[in-house]
Amino acid sequence: MIRDLVKSDHSILHRRINPCGVNVDRHFISKTLIENMFHHEGCGLSANQIGMDIRAFAMIRDIEYNDVIVCFNPRIISRSDNCVWCEEGCLSFPDQFINVNRPDKIIVKYEDEDGKDHKITLSGFAARVFQHEFDHLNGIDFTQRQ
């Protein structure tokens, strides 16, 4: 199901989204996030960006291999000291591109749609997308990271 992106001043983008329980249809949410991420042509999409009050996002982990993951209840366990600047875009702010400084490497935990726990290391592009989407779930957007 294709959903509209909420406007950048919508309250759902400006508050912390609560942890996601097991009483929601995670397979449906996962499918919806992936479908909308590709429809809106993003490399990541948080549920709240399409008006869903769910602590989850979809992201492309590797563009070359078309590797997509959906992360429920994501956490950042550790961040490298090495930070890098990179220009970011955001589906919620279609005409803005902002240079943001972020750790280059992170270790993260998340649950998948089956409730299984994952712990992975991300670097470069994937680390950046994860941190950008993770911010969305905490009510933070990239204009606050300038």
Ligand SMILES: [Zn+2]
């Ligand atoms: Zn964004």
